[in-house]
Amino acid sequence: MALRMLQRFPLTIWARRPEAARPFAEKGASVAGAVEQLGAACDHVGLCVVDDADVLDVCGKLVPVMKPGSLLALHSTVLPETAMRIEALCAQHGVRMVDAPVSGGAPGAEAGTMTVMCGGSPEAFEQARPVFESFGRLIVRLGEAGAGQKAKIVNNALMAANMGLAQAALRAGEALGIERNALAELVNHSSGRSFGFEVYARIPEPGLFGHGARMLLKDTNLLAAILPDNMDSAIIEKTAKSFLLLEADE
Incomplete structure (x- = not known):
């Protein structure tokens, strides 16, 4: 920048x-x-x-x-x-x-x-x-001030959740006997694709995403902090955190 x-x-x-x-x-x-x-x-x-x-x-x-x-x-x-x-x-x-x-x-x-x-x-x-x-x-x-932060926090939590779903999908493919890189290429040209999937699929090993995971975990925690008490964010938050906590610890 x-x-x-x-x-x-x-x-x-x-x-x-x-x-x-x-x-x-x-x-x-x-x-x-x-x-x-x-x-x-x-x-x-x-x-x-x-x-x-x-x-x-x-x-x-x-x-x-x-x-x-x-x-x-x-x-x-x-x-x-x-x-x-x-x-x-x-x-x-x-x-x-x-x-x-x-x-x-x-x-x-x-x-x-x-x-x-x-x-x-x-x-x-x-x-x-x-x-x-x-x-x-x-x-x-x-x-007004703060609106940009709200949008970025929602965006990053969704990105993390998409990466968590990508992790689960690729593991499911491997369990079914599908070669990981072949499945990743296929999904990236099919209806299941997302930017989060693209990013996760090209990470050669989890430890290389440790810093990025810690930053996304910070932002996912910010989402939990700012949402109203009656707002159910479980799908985004839990999907994101299950992935990020593991990656951040690598």
């Missing part, structure tokens, strides 16, 4: 691990020595860290030094309430905010075809759109 931005805009990078910023510097980006330096220098800041605690920690240092009229785009997948807290913090400092989690992975970022799920005011959304267009194809405002 950052490299796509660099093709259209001057870019300043800050990373908690300095070595992560090196490839961007080699391509012409400036590197901030601290997150406060980044916030003071930029009109648009895109933030992508792992979880709610990370977002709150970084934003506590970042937002107070951002220029009035600038914008914070929150690309992390977190609780909608966290996005709303960050929007309130931004408002105290005259900064606009959009929660904008993305879908498409590294291939989508490299191709500039990501889906960007946005929550925030119409004014903030329009301010952010030119930057989002550098890496996104479908860019949708879904409502």
Whole structure:
């Protein structure tokens, strides 16, 4: 995403691990020595860290030094309430905010075809759109702050559930004596196909998906946390977790 931005805009990078910023510097980006330096220098800041605690920690240092009229785009997948807290913090400092989690992975970022799920005011959304267009194809405002997070959490839980079903289907095929790769190719060209199936079918061994499984498990837990008590999410949640807990432990 950052490299796509660099093709259209001057870019300043800050990373908690300095070595992560090196490839961007080699391509012409400036590197901030601290997150406060980044916030003071930029009109648009895109933030992508792992979880709610990370977002709150970084934003506590970042937002107070951002220029009035600038914008914070929150690309992390977190609780909608966290996005709303960050929007309130931004408002105290005259900064606009959009929660904008993305879908498409590294291939989508490299191709500039990501889906960007946005929550925030119409004014903030329009301010952010030119930057989002550098890496996104479908860019949708879904409502006020937190709406983007809700959509991303539902999407990721469904992705995980589809991968869990793919695992069960391929195991069923093997139990019936069908060669795994042959079945995977067949399903990918038949009515049972899904993106989750495609992803799972091309993982050569479970241990290689451990990190991805932990991230999807985090997001599935977020879905359980935000759904109303009377909402039955058992099919998505249980299917996803039965698969993810096993993969994350590999």
